[in-house]
Ligand code: HEC
């Protein structure tokens with residue numbers, strides 16, 4: 001009992017330092033950074049479940065109105081990266097928490113419609129989202145300077 005309590009306290013204290021870079025494990029794969037970071041930040045796989053990434057990789061030719069299709073070998077390598085590091089596969093950092101409210105079925109495609117995203121951002125006024133420096137909710141680095149490194153806990 002006492003040991004469990006102590007572990008809890010130590011765990012809580014150790015969290016900030018430990019979380020560090022791996023709060024949301026950042027994308028380090030050069031191919032993903034290049035191909036999926038060309039139009040927006042290369043989003044961390046932990047933000048969506050594997051089934052969502054699979055569908056996204058199937059539909060790159062019509063990716064939110066853009067043609068983001070790639071040769072088969074690159075598509076496969078990127079699919080492997082996203083599905084093996086997906087939010088419902090990884091248990092590191094914040095991944096589990098992010099998946100908590102995601103419905104067990106369906107293939108959501110927008111991180112910005114994830115229930116946890118909506119909860120965490122519900123106090124941001126409309127004028128901030130419309131700021132010319134932000135423009136779209138998916139522009140994470142506009143508000144989170146460390147977004148590409150996996151830091152979202154402060155702005
Ligand atoms: C040709 C440009 C382009 C490329 C390349 C591209 N995307 Fe996108 N992506 C977009 C656009 C445009 C949107 C919609 C942005 C918005 O609604 O604000 C988007 C949105 C997304 C979203 C949803 C963001 C949200 O609002 O929650 C994800 C996830 C995503 N892209 C992943 C990827 C992945 C993975 C790759 C690499 C395979 C990729 N993108 C490559 C243009 C691109």
Ligand code: HEC
Nearest residue numbers: 111112120128129134136137138139140142143152153155
């Ligand atoms: C308009 C500015 C803005 C944009 C754009 C934005 N965020 Fe946020 N985000 C915030 C603010 C403000 C908070 C609340 C910080 C807090 O509660 O301490 C937040 C909180 C978060 C948190 C919770 C951090 C924690 O304390 O647990 C995550 C995760 C997050 N954002 C991810 C994202 C992702 C991923 C994107 C892009 C898809 C994004 N944000 C886009 C402003 C923004």
